[in-house]
Amino acid sequence: MIIILLLLILILAVYALSTSDLLQGIIALSAVSLLSALLFYLLNAPDVAITEAAVGAGVSTVVFVGVIRYTDRKDHSK
Amino acid sequence: MRMIMMDVMQWYLLLCAVVCIIRLILGPTTADRLVALNILSGIVLAFLVLSGVRHGRSIYLDVALVYDIFGFLGFLAIARFLKDKMHGEGE
Numbered sequence: 347m348i349i350i351l352l353l354l355i356l357i358l359a360v361y362a363l364s365t366s367d368l369l370q371g372i373i374a375l376s377a378v379s380l381l382s383a384l385l386f387y388l389l390n391a392p393d394v395a396i397t398e399a400a401v402g403a404g405v406s407t408v409v410f411v412g413v414i415r416y417t418d419r420k421d422h423s424k
Numbered sequence: 425m426r427m428i429m430m431d432v433m434q435w436y437l438l439l440c441a442v443v444c445i446i447r448l449i450l451g452p453t454t455a456d457r458l459v460a461l462n463i464l465s466g467i468v469l470a471f472l473v474l475s476g477v478r479h480g481r482s483i484y485l486d487v488a489l490v491y492d493i494f495g496f497l498g499f500l501a502i503a504r505f506l507k508d509k510m511h512g513e514g515e
Contacts, residue, residue: 350438354445361449369505373457376498377448377464380491381441384468387475387487395487404494411501415508 351385366421372410379403430478437471458502465495 362374379402448460476484
């Protein structure tokens with residue numbers, strides 16, 4: 347179960363790096379954070395999972411969306 | 425018997441998460457990806473509660489509670505962004 351979760355996190359992280367639409371990258375990054383919270387939970391660290399769920403999946407998504415609201419959505423370097 | 429059923433349920437939820445992630449990567453529009461992320465959040469929430477019940481430890485339920493509160497903020501921000509983009513940039 348842990349190996350499957352690690353593979354899913356790897357796939358989502360590669361997608362978040364390679365996409366040129368930054369909003370889709372944010373969505374993939376939120377899923378990475380969600381699955382890593384689940385991974386910490388399965389590895390018997392529920393306090394780390396609480397912090398990851400609050401900061402990683404909640405607050406950082408709001409901050410990233412606020413940033414691309416004031417800048418551009420497309421990645422022009424590709 | 426009860427433990428076996430909970431284990432089978434956990435694997436089933438993990439399979440649902442895999443299918444949901446396929447839609448999250450392939451989805452043609454951003455709204456598809458947002459809905460896939462929302463369903464994935466529900467699946468992970470069910471997984472956390474099920475695992476907490478299986479191990480009989482109440483601190484495991486706090487993770488599900490905190491994620492459910494803070495994850496909703498993220499979906500709200502993305503949905504608000506999509507709404508503003510759909511109705512034009514001017515406010």
